[in-house]
């Protein structure tokens with residue numbers, strides 16, 4: 156929990172996010188048009204807003220499942236230890252799977268989860284991240300689809316939290332600590 160005062164400056168509007176999701180959905184529909192039923196896996200908790208908007212844009216038969224992993228807790232720095240708190244309900248062996256992530260930063264979370272899911276033997280396994288912060292990458296992993304590349308700022312909103320707050324903002328904003336401001 157942060158006791159420092161902060162404000163949130165808007166970085167990506169709700170309208171821009173919606174427009175980008177339409178574009179990404181068209182790409183995904185093309186890539187998976189031969190799939191019988193795509194398993195769309197939301198990586199909780201941060202992806203719950205993104206996956207809800209994404210699946211409603213996808214004109215494909217989909218099944219929705221969730222996996223929960225976390226490495227940040229309430230901190231602004233990754234612990235680099237990814238813990239799986241909740242596994243998939245369904246089986247993905249031999250299935251086409253798209254993992255939906257809100258943000259890739261150091262890459263530890265998505266890299267770990269993709270390896271974990273790959274071991275379950277899916278036919279095809281792809282990933283999408285709404286936000287990509289490449290400047291902070293510590294592991295060599297790039298999602299198959301990316302919404303927006305962003306600079307090295309701590310962001311919140313649209314499902315993404317700071318100490319479990321701000322997930323309900325409809326836009327992506329960056330955290331600015333006001334005790335850093337010149338007097």
Ligand SMILES: O=P(O)(O)OC[C@H]1O[C@H](OP(=O)(O)OP(=O)(O)O)[C@H](O)[C@@H]1O
Pocket residue numbers: 198199200201202224225226227228233256257258259260261262263264265315316
């Ligand atoms: O690329 P990384 O440095 O691993 O960071 C990305 C992860 O960090 C956040 O998750 P967090 O651990 O805060 O859990 P949450 O999704 O439950 O908020 C975010 O939702 C990503 O899953």
Ligand SMILES: Nc1nc2[nH]cnc2c(=O)[nH]1
Pocket residue numbers: 227258259260261308309310311315316317
């Ligand atoms: N809230 C939040 N969580 C993250 N996890 C990895 N990067 C970020 C970020 O910029 N903001």
